Amino acid sequence: NAGVMQNPRHLVRRRGQEARLRCSPMKGHSHVYWYRQLPEEGLKFMVYLQKENIIDESGMPKERFSAEFPKEGPSILRIQQVVRGDSAAYFCASSTGPNNEQFFGPGTRLTVL
Amino acid sequence: DQQVKQNSPSLSVQEGRISILNCDYTNSMFDYFLWYKKYPAEGPTFLISISSIKDKNEDGRFTVFLNKSAKHLSLHIVPSQPGDSAVYFCAASGDGGSNYKLTFGKGTLLTVNP
Numbered sequence: 001n002a003g004v005m006q007n008p009r010h011l012v013r014r015r016g017q018e019a020r021l022r023c024s025p026m027k028g029h030s031h032v033y034w035y036r037q038l039p040e041e042g043l044k045f046m047v048y049l050q051k052e053n054i055i056d057e058s059g060m061p062k063e064r065f066s067a068e069f070p071k072e073g074p075s076i077l078r079i080q081q082v083v084r085g086d087s088a089a090y091f092c093a094s095s096t097g098p099n100n101e102q103f104f105g106p107g108t109r110l111t112v113l
Numbered sequence: 114d115q116q117v118k119q120n121s122p123s124l125s126v127q128e129g130r131i132s133i134l135n136c137d138y139t140n141s142m143f144d145y146f147l148w149y150k151k152y153p154a155e156g157p158t159f160l161i162s163i164s165s166i167k168d169k170n171e172d173g174r175f176t177v178f179l180n181k182s183a184k185h186l187s188l189h190i191v192p193s194q195p196g197d198s199a200v201y202f203c204a205a206s207g208d209g210g211s212n213y214k215l216t217f218g219k220g221t222l223l224t225v226n227p
Contacts, residue, residue, distance in 0.1 A: 004156070031213070033213060035215075041219055042117070042119075042202060042216075042218050042219045042220060043157070043202070043204075043215070043217040044216075045214045045215060045216070048213055048214070056211065056213075058214075059214075091156055093156075095213070098211075098212060098213040099213070102213070103159075104149075105156050106154065106155050106156045107155075107156055
């Protein structure tokens with residue numbers, strides 16, 4: 001009974017490169033959420049997706065960031081042309097419904113050099 | 114603007130004693146509150162929650178108290194155990210009817226000394 005899986009666990013990118021973060025939800029979960037934790041901060045909501053649909057992306061920066069949750073495969077958070085300020089831990093969570101408990105993955109720690 | 118505040122970055126208690134972690138919020142639209150526990154290199158794990166229609170919820174050694182008028186909640190752990198040592202996050206939801214959007218505090222690092 002695997003939990004939420006995220007990979008890679010650590011990702012190092014140089015400024016201007018692209019970062020792709022993957023999240024596989026728990027079995028039976030079709031709702032995925034991405035959160036970002038900047039250093040010394042709490043987690044901040046970025047985006048909520050259901051299979052093939054973005055439900056709420058109000059917390060996601062308007063430029064360079066995008067997310068998808070295709071019919072098959074993991075959810076992807078994509079950051080184009082990364083900058084040092086993107087360095088953070090990115091957590092994915094999944095649930096069986098929008099009002100149900102969210103189970104978090106171990107996170108991906110992104111470092112931008 | 115920080116809508117959920119945990120003003121104590123750290124707390125140290127002796128094993129067997131009570132741990133009290135505090136949390137304040139500013140958004141009166143929040144109607145559901147949660148506590149998460151996080152170990153290093155892991156994601157947050159749900160611990161206990163409380164709806165705004167209640168003022169107390171208890172689960173084993175963990176009790177959460179909610180004071181709506183003061184916009185304050187607290188997590189009590191009795192008795193504290195060394196395995197409770199972790200970062201504890203307070204979170205809230207319900208703003209605009211979106212229960213899925215959790216707003217987190219910065220966390221409190223609890224250390225329980227044997």
